Amino acid sequence: MVPLVTWFDEAATGLAGAGEVTLLSRDDVRRCLAGFDPVDVVRATLEDHDRGATVLPAEAYLRWENSHGAYTRSIGMPGAVRSHYGMKIINASVSNPAAGLERAGGLGLSFDPETARITTIMEAGLLSAVRTAAVSAAGIDAAGYAEARSLAVVGCGAQGRMHALLLARRLPGLRTVALYDRSPEVAAALAAALPGPEVTVHDSARAAVSAAEIAVFTTTADDGYAEPDWARPGALLVNVSLGDLTDAVFLEAAAVYVDDLDLVADNPRRPLGRLMAAGRISRPGGPARPIDATLGGLLTGRYQARGVAHPFVVLNPFGMGVLDVALYAAVAEQARRSGLGTAVHLG
Numbered sequence: 054m055v056p057l058v059t060w061f062d063e064a065a066t067g068l069a070g071a072g073e074v075t076l077l078s079r080d081d082v083r084r085c086l087a088g089f090d091p092v093d094v095v096r097a098t099l100e101d102h103d104r105g106a107t108v109l110p111a112e113a114y115l116r117w118e119n120s121h122g123a124y125t126r127s128i129g130m131p132g133a134v135r136s137h138y139g140m141k142i143i144n145a146s147v148s149n150p151a152a153g154l155e156r157a158g159g160l161g162l163s164f165d166p167e168t169a170r171i172t173t174i175m176e177a178g179l180l181s182a183v184r185t186a187a188v189s190a191a192g193i194d195a196a197g198y199a200e201a202r203s204l205a206v207v208g209c210g211a212q213g214r215m216h217a218l219l220l221a222r223r224l225p226g227l228r229t230v231a232l233y234d235r236s237p238e239v240a241a242a243l244a245a246a247l248p249g250p251e252v253t254v255h256d257s258a259r260a261a262v263s264a265a266e267i268a269v270f271t272t273t274a275d276d277g278y279a280e281p282d283w284a285r286p287g288a289l290l291v292n293v294s295l296g297d298l299t300d301a302v303f304l305e306a307a308a309v310y311v312d313d314l315d316l317v318a319d320n321p322r323r324p325l326g327r328l329m330a331a332g333r334i335s336r337p338g339g340p341a342r343p344i345d346a347t348l349g350g351l352l353t354g355r356y357q358a359r360g361v362a363h364p365f366v367v368l369n370p371f372g373m374g375v376l377d378v379a380l381y382a383a384v385a386e387q388a389r390r391s392g393l394g395t396a397v398h399l400g
């Protein structure tokens with residue numbers, strides 16, 4: 054029989070072959086993570102970022118409303134640090150938890166630095182939560198709050214859980230954890246999963262925040278509701294979910310730290326970016342109430358932390374894809390050494 058020849062078949066196109074990628078499941082990623090300290094990787098990458106050894110292009114952001122009218126989005130975040138290149142694709146819909154799905158999920162890609170081919174594809178949801186909690190852990194140290202004895206977590210979903218679990222291990226003096234979630238059963242489930250410190254589930258965000266020297270916000274709130282007088286004197290407010298703090302909190306803080314000034318300034322849909330666009334908050338040294346430092350700048354010593362300062366301090370980590378890319382490189386390397394993952398021939 055004469056073979057069917059098409060204009061796109063192998064012989065006609067003469068293409069050399071699409072190669073192979075390694076696919077890492079969440080379980081593979083988990084095994085790889087046990088082989089190194091993600092906080093060390095994040096800390097080193099924040100320092101690299103401060104020294105100009107990273108490339109952090111603008112994020113590609115696509116949003117839509119799904120059939121439930123829920124906020125739904127995809128973010129593409131490429132990045133490079135030293136000889137590591139890659140990209141995070143993280144998609145989310147706020148209606149996912151009600152359907153029994155994780156709110157956010159996606160893929161992490163590692164690239165070959167010579168050929169630019171994708172070498173490794175990995176589950177990114179776990180790493181995204183690990184990265185975000187690791188930034189908060191590094192930021193808490195850099196801001197001078199490592200001796201805190203009390204922690205609050207407002208919003209006890211994927212990010213809140215990861216923060217509580219990581220910080221319970223890393224803060225040596227931690228004695229109490231205050232939890233609040235608008236779904237009490239979610240807060241209760243986290244309380245049950247937390248070994249060690251004394252855990253209290255509160256019936257309001259204010260009660261949880263005012264009980265703690267470090268309060269982490271990991272909700273999906275769109276509009277600011279946490280006021281300055283909620284904070285315990287000298288507290289550190291870690292604004293992971295970016296929407297919870299009122300403008301007054303930023304304006305009255307003793308110090309405001311961010312991960313990347315451009316990312317914050319370029320996103321006026323978030324409160325701090327909006328305050329910058331309105332000229333009410335400026336970059337370090339600027340004319341309005343200035344942002345005091347970047348996290349990388351604190352870690353390299355380019356800026357001095359104020360330490361525990363009154364009335365309170367705000368840490369606003371916007372989320373840098375290059376930190377995920379650094380973690381993807383570490384995970385991919387660990388997978389290679391341990392022979393983990395599934396090779397997929399692309400043809």
Ligand SMILES: NC(=O)c1ccc[n+]([C@@H]2O[C@H](COP(=O)([O-])OP(=O)(O)OC[C@H]3O[C@@H](n4cnc5c(N)ncnc54)[C@H](O)[C@@H]3O)[C@@H](O)[C@H]2O)c1
Nearest residue numbers: 156208210211212234235271272273274293294370371372
């Ligand atoms: N800054 C960063 O680097 C970064 C990185 C990743 C995620 N995030 C943000 O972190 C947030 C949490 O993400 P997640 O994956 O944990 O989501 P999730 O849906 O798993 O958890 C959110 C939790 O917050 C609770 N919640 C929502 N609104 C609340 C409110 N007003 N008060 C109290 N509880 C409330 C929900 O019941 C839920 O349990 C999101 O806003 C996400 O965009 C930030």
